Amino acid sequence: MTTTLIHNARLIDPEAGTITPGAVLVEAGKITEVLTQGIDIEDMFRARNISPDRVDAGNAFLAPGIVDIGVKVGEPGERHKESYGSAGQAAAAGGVTTMVTRPDTLPCIDTPEALEFIRRRAMEEAPVNVLPMAALTKGRQGREMTEIGFLMDAGAVAFTDCTHVVSDTKVLSRAMTYARSLGALIIAHPQDPGLSKGASVTSGKFATLRGLPAVSPMAERMGLDRDIALIEMTGVRYHADKITTARALPALERAKANGFDVTAGTSMHHLTLNELDVADYRTFFKVTPPLRSEEDRQAIVEAVRSGLIDIIGSYHSPQDEESKRLPFEEAASGAVGLETMLPVLLRLYHGGELELTTLFRALSYNPARRLGLDCGRIAKGAPADLVLFDADKPIVLDRFKLRSKSKNTPFDGARLQGRVLGTWVGGRRVFEG
Amino acid sequence: MRFDHRHLLGIEPLRPDEITTILDLSDQYVDFNRRRDKHANALAGLTQINMFFENSTRTQASFELAGKRLGADVMNMSMQASSIKKGETLIDTAMTLNAMHPDLLVVRHPHSGAVDLLAQKVNCAVLNAGDGRHEHPTQALLDALTIRRAKGRLHRLSIAICGDIAHSRVARSNLLLLHKMENRIRLIGPSTLMPAGIDAFGVEIFDDMREGLKGVDVVMMLRLQKERMDGGFIPSEREYYHRYGLDADKLSYAKEDAIVMHPGPMNRGVEIDGTLADDINRSVIQDQVEMGVAVRMAAMDLLARNLRARPTEVIA
Numbered sequence: 001m002t003t004t005l006i007h008n009a010r011l012i013d014p015e016a017g018t019i020t021p022g023a024v025l026v027e028a029g030k031i032t033e034v035l036t037q038g039i040d041i042e043d044m045f046r047a048r049n050i051s052p053d054r055v056d057a058g059n060a061f062l063a064p065g066i067v068d069i070g071v072k073v074g075e076p077g078e079r080h081k082e083s084y085g086s087a088g089q090a091a092a093a094g095g096v097t098t099m100v101t102r103p104d105t106l107p108c109i110d111t112p113e114a115l116e117f118i119r120r121r122a123m124e125e126a127p128v129n130v131l132p133m134a135a136l137t138k139g140r141q142g143r144e145m146t147e148i149g150f151l152m153d154a155g156a157v158a159f160t161d162c163t164h165v166v167s168d169t170k171v172l173s174r175a176m177t178y179a180r181s182l183g184a185l186i187i188a189h190p191q192d193p194g195l196s197k198g199a200s201v202t203s204g205k206f207a208t209l210r211g212l213p214a215v216s217p218m219a220e221r222m223g224l225d226r227d228i229a230l231i232e233m234t235g236v237r238y239h240a241d242k243i244t245t246a247r248a249l250p251a252l253e254r255a256k257a258n259g260f261d262v263t264a265g266t267s268m269h270h271l272t273l274n275e276l277d278v279a280d281y282r283t284f285f286k287v288t289p290p291l292r293s294e295e296d297r298q299a300i301v302e303a304v305r306s307g308l309i310d311i312i313g314s315y316h317s318p319q320d321e322e323s324k325r326l327p328f329e330e331a332a333s334g335a336v337g338l339e340t341m342l343p344v345l346l347r348l349y350h351g352g353e354l355e356l357t358t359l360f361r362a363l364s365y366n367p368a369r370r371l372g373l374d375c376g377r378i379a380k381g382a383p384a385d386l387v388l389f390d391a392d393k394p395i396v397l398d399r400f401k402l403r404s405k406s407k408n409t410p411f412d413g414a415r416l417q418g419r420v421l422g423t424w425v426g427g428r429r430v431f432e433g
Numbered sequence: 434m435r436f437d438h439r440h441l442l443g444i445e446p447l448r449p450d451e452i453t454t455i456l457d458l459s460d461q462y463v464d465f466n467r468r469r470d471k472h473a474n475a476l477a478g479l480t481q482i483n484m485f486f487e488n489s490t491r492t493q494a495s496f497e498l499a500g501k502r503l504g505a506d507v508m509n510m511s512m513q514a515s516s517i518k519k520g521e522t523l524i525d526t527a528m529t530l531n532a533m534h535p536d537l538l539v540v541r542h543p544h545s546g547a548v549d550l551l552a553q554k555v556n557c558a559v560l561n562a563g564d565g566r567h568e569h570p571t572q573a574l575l576d577a578l579t580i581r582r583a584k585g586r587l588h589r590l591s592i593a594i595c596g597d598i599a600h601s602r603v604a605r606s607n608l609l610l611l612h613k614m615e616n617r618i619r620l621i622g623p624s625t626l627m628p629a630g631i632d633a634f635g636v637e638i639f640d641d642m643r644e645g646l647k648g649v650d651v652v653m654m655l656r657l658q659k660e661r662m663d664g665g666f667i668p669s670e671r672e673y674y675h676r677y678g679l680d681a682d683k684l685s686y687a688k689e690d691a692i693v694m695h696p697g698p699m700n701r702g703v704e705i706d707g708t709l710a711d712d713i714n715r716s717v718i719q720d721q722v723e724m725g726v727a728v729r730m731a732a733m734d735l736l737a738r739n740l741r742a743r744p745t746e747v748i749a
Contacts (some may be wrong), residue, residue, distance in 0.1 A: 205630035209445075211545035211567030211605055214629060281546030325524050327544035329565070 003027045003050055004427065006388065007041070009057035013378050014064065014361035024062065025052060026384040029427035034380055057388055060421055063360045064376050065097025065128075065385035067367035069158075069187070069265065070241060071316045071338065073099070074405075075121050076114070077106025081406050082318035084118075087338060088126030090403040092431040094339040095387030095420045096314075098129040098375065100367070103140070104162040110135040110146045112154040119155055127430040128423075129385070131371065133158045136175055136186060142166040145175040148184050157371050160187035160241070163288050165223065167193045169230065176234040185237045185371070190223035190248065191289060200329050201290045206275050212328060217245040217292060224248045228255045231262060239370060240264040243309055244292050246299035253308055263370050265311035266300050268341045271348060273297070273410060283324045283331035284410045287315070301353050304362055311370065312362040314341040318406030336404045340411055346391055346418035356391070384427040393419040436735045440552045440559040443568035444609040452577065452610060455731050456587070459578050462727035462734075466502070475734045476505035479536035484526075485562070486512040486542040491697060491722070492562050492571075496539045499729035505537065523547060524554050531555040536740055537733055540564075545602075558736040560729075566602050571732060572696055573606035575724040577614070579717050580651055582724075583692050588615045593646055593687070595621040596655035596677060596704055597666075599628040603696045604655055608634060621645035622677060625666045642677055646686040654679055654695045657704050670703055680706040684715070692717045 007023035011034065023041065025033035027050075035041060045051060068091070074081035091099050101118065103109035109118060115132055122130035134156035138144045141164075148159060159179060165188070166172040179186050199215030201207045207214035224240060228251060231238050243252060243264045255262045269287050274294045278285045285291060292300075303309040317334025324331050337344075345363070348354040368376025375385045399412040423431035436454045438446065465471060481500040485493055493509060500507040512526070521529075523542075530538065531554065538559045540548045545565030552559040563569040581587040592611055598604045598620050611618055618636045620627065632638060639645030646652060657673065667673045679693065693709065693716045701707040710716050 203629035205633040208628040208630050208634075209605070211565050211602060216629065281549055322522065325522065325550075327523060327542065327547035327550055327565075329544045329546075 002427070003052035004055060005041070005052040006055045006057055006062055006386070008059055009062035009388065010059060011036070011378050012061055012063035012356055012360050014357050014365040015377050015379065017357045017361070019061075019357060024378060024386070026424065026427045029384055031378065031380060031382050031384050034378060055422065060388050060390045061356065062378070062386055062388050063356070064364040064378055064382070065387050065423065065425065066095050066341070066363045067098040067100065067371070067373065067376055068096045068314050068316065068338065068341070069100040069311060069367050069371070070102055070313045071099040072102045072104065072318060072334070074318060075105065075118060081320050082404055083125065084121045084130065085125035086403060086405045087316070088128050088130070090336070090338040091126070091128045092423045092425070093403050093420060093433065095342050095389060095423050096128060096338050097385035097387065097423060097425045098131060098373070099126070099338070100131045100133060100157060100371065102162050103133050103135040103160065108135050108140050109133070110138050110140070112147065112150045115151060115154045115156060128425050131155070131157045133160050133187065135159070136161045137166060137171065140164045142168055142171055145171070145178060148179055149182055152182060152184060158185040158187050158239070163189045165189055165191055165193040169226070173230050173234055176230055176236040180234050180236045183237065185239060187239045187241050188227055189242065190220055190227055190240050192219040192222040195219040195222065196289070199290065200286060201278060202275050202292050204275065204293060206278070210278070210281065215290065217247055217296065220245045220289060221248040221251060224251050228260070228262070231255065231260050232258070235261070237261045239311070242267050242270065242289065242315065243303070244270040244289055244300060245296045249299060249303055249308060256308070263310040263366070264308070265313055266304065266309050267313055267315045268337050268344055269315070269335060269410065270297065271301055271304065271312065272344055277410065281328040282410070283326065283328055284335060284408050284412070286328060286331055286333050287335055288333045301348060305354055305358055307361075310362065310366040312345065312359070313367075314338055318404055319408045320406055324408050334408070336402065336406055336409050339402050339404065340397065340409055342387070342389060342420060343395060343397070343416040343418035344411055347416065349391065350417055384424055386424040387420060388422040389418060389420045391418050393417060395419055437739060438736070439739060441570055441732050441736060442549055442552060442559065442561045444570050444573050444606045444613070445568065447613070449613050452574070452613065455574055455728065455735065456578050456581060458731035458734065459574070459724065459727045462730040463724065466723070466727055471502050472504065473502065474504045476500060476503035476537070476737050479505045479737055479740075480534065481505040481507045481537040481539065481733070482530060482535045483507065483509045483539045484512055484530070484541070485510070486540070486547075487563070488513070489541055489562070492541065495722070495725045496560075496562060496729050499726050499733060500537070502726070503730055503734060505733070523551060527551045527554040531557070537736065558740050560732060560736070563602050566600050566605065568606045569602040570606050571725070571729050572603050573610040574732065575721055575728040576607055576653065576694060576696070577610055578724040578728055579694065579721050580692070583717055583720070584650060590650040591617045591619070591648060592651040592653065593619045593621055593649045594653045594655065595642065595645070595679065597626045597657050598622050598631065598655070599626045600658065601655050607653065608636065619645050619649065623667055623673075642683050643686045646683060649687045650691055652679065652684065652687055652691055652693050654693070654705050656696060656698065657700060674703055678702070678704055678706065679709060681709060684709065691715070694718065694721060696721070
């Protein structure tokens with residue numbers, strides 16, 4: 001096993017909230033030393049009788065690798081849209097060292113056998129860590145719970161029906177109660193299913209002008225309120241996948257204050273785009289839930305800053321051209337994000353909206369902690385899952401150069417700042433940019 | 434006189450002077466259409482395809498007549514029955530048609546934005562004949578022409594639009610046009626049929642019809658789709674008629690010389706009283722149909738002029 005020294009870096013420690021110049025020593029897949037000023041490195045190497053490979057970071061930032069909860073890979077069923085190989089390459093190029101994959105495949109991941117299949121495929125092809133999630137109900141149909149225990153044994157890290165809301169509260173309360181007894185984490189999509197049915201944008205002036213079917217932002221709060229009542233009833237470990245509206249935040253705050261085991265996420269797109277970006281029916285901007293108003297976007301950024309929202313994900317959703325080149329209402333929803341998330345979110349850093357330490361708290365540290373993983377930190381003993389990046393490098397994003405098989409990014413042609421220089425997974429370098 | 438658009442996709446991109454240009458030319462075509470011999474050559478040699486992905490008799494007939502009177506070769510394609518059912522995408526359909534080198538494509542589609550999407554993929558002029566709940570520009574133009582001819586002007590009028598605003602592309606286009614021409618607009622209807630965020634459009638909103646009609650110059654009624662009547666948006670047809678159906682009593686709150694409009698087809702006894710609709714002193718509903726042909730002739734004429742001014746392109 002090689003030893004590597006990444007030196008002359010600025011170390012982002014989201015746990016302590018600090019950025020310090022220094023170096024890390026990686027041995028046998030783990031961080032064995034975090035070296036800041038005042039330590040004679042050469043002296044230490046002689047004493048320990050090692051001569052590591054050296055990577056001069058050139059004063060770039062070194063952060064714990066991103067743990068992206070909610071990645072869709074097209075296996076099984078839609079390998080033409082994304083395979084474990086292509087998603088893994090995209091992840092490595094984007095500084096994502098752990099993909100937590102969604103079960104909304106064809107067929108969905110609702111049995112231990114299906115889970116075994118994707119774990120094997122991930123092992124064969126993906127250069128980064130892959131942790132699968134499983135469906136909460138069979139067929140994601142909201143009628144019967146899946147074999148939560150077997151699925152956990154097979155390696156499921158969380159249970160989710162993705163954007164399918166379990167509308168029958170009796171079914172959901174039983175699944176939650178059962179999950180509680182096993183300590184399983186449930187990830188839900190807070191959205192009132194009746195109100196949001198058929199909607200493709202958020203209601204308001206823009207939706208009316210474009211004549212598109214719309215959903216009130218209130219539907220998210222209604223979904224969250226309902227789920228919080230069920231959490232209070234069952235005591236389940238719960239994570240809300242995407243909170244995107246200001247109105248949902250007070251409910252989330254109260255739930256946390258009441259001591260429920262609740263966390264919340266949001267998506268890179270809802271932090272950086274608003275409803276007006278859809279402009280003339282641009283379907284690459286169609287995501288679920290739909291993009292919100294600028295006021296909502298700002299409120300969500302603030303909630304990430306304050307820590308009320310814990311986790312940011314890409315919700316990487318590969319779609320081919322055929323499913324996007326349709327009238328807006330008929331077009332598929334979702335955008336790819338594994339490779340673009342870091343440079344896109346750096347807009348918030350350059351715009352003075354979020355600190356780098358805050359970003360990596362939400363990208364790496366918090367998701368790792370929520371899933372009980374040891375990564376997400378730059379600390380002695382932590383796995384050497386790392387991303388080295390230049391936060392200032394200007395780029396013009398070209399969607400056809402993305403490593404994903406699908407090119408559906410809303411940021412095609414966007415001027416961004418930030419480029420990943422290197423990604424390490426378990427001490428092994430998987431990307432060099 | 435300037436009108437330098439390639440397509441007519443909506444009212445939104447038009448400037449007030451461009452709207453006036455279309456209406457002025459339409460006036461000439463109204464006179465032309467009243468002649469015995471009504472054949473011109475403005476579109477001679479051009480191929481016009483009417484592509485209707487949604488049922489329409491009146492609009493399609495109006496576009497067909499407009500094209501034929503100007504000498505175009507007109508073809509109608511009813512798209513519900515054709516390739517769409519076989520799973521062909523809209524873009525494939527557009528590319529296929531494009532290969533037949535049409536010059537004018539008239540499109541109606543049930544989804545908002547579908548006509549815009551199609552226009553990006555073809556190199557002929559595209560006219561939006563109604564897309565989802567988005568726009569129906571020729572309807573708004575024919576309404577504007579009707580109002581201008583009845584009232585002698587198209588500005589500083591008080592105009593009420595009544596009924597199902599939320600699902601109506603006619604309401605959207607009219608709202609945009611009448612707003613651009615600096616009129617006072619009132620929207621009247623039950624709040625379930627008002628779209629969200631409509632108050633940001635610079636309109637007054639009323640749920641009491643009598644209150645809303647007070648002193649208006651123009652009463653525009655909208656068609657209420659059958660599928661919205663059965664308890665989903667309003668409790669029942671009869672309750673709707675009672676509160677929002679236009680009858681002589683409600684109309685008496687408007688100005689004495691207020692005109693009554695309806696884009697058709699009418700549901701007599703649902704949104705409008707039958708006798709009132711036929712009252713030639715108040716109702717201009719038949720005029721609207723006549724203006725429709727003229728406006729469509731003017732719009733296609735203007736687009737064809739721009740088309741002929743451009744060099745022939747090869748599709749990318």
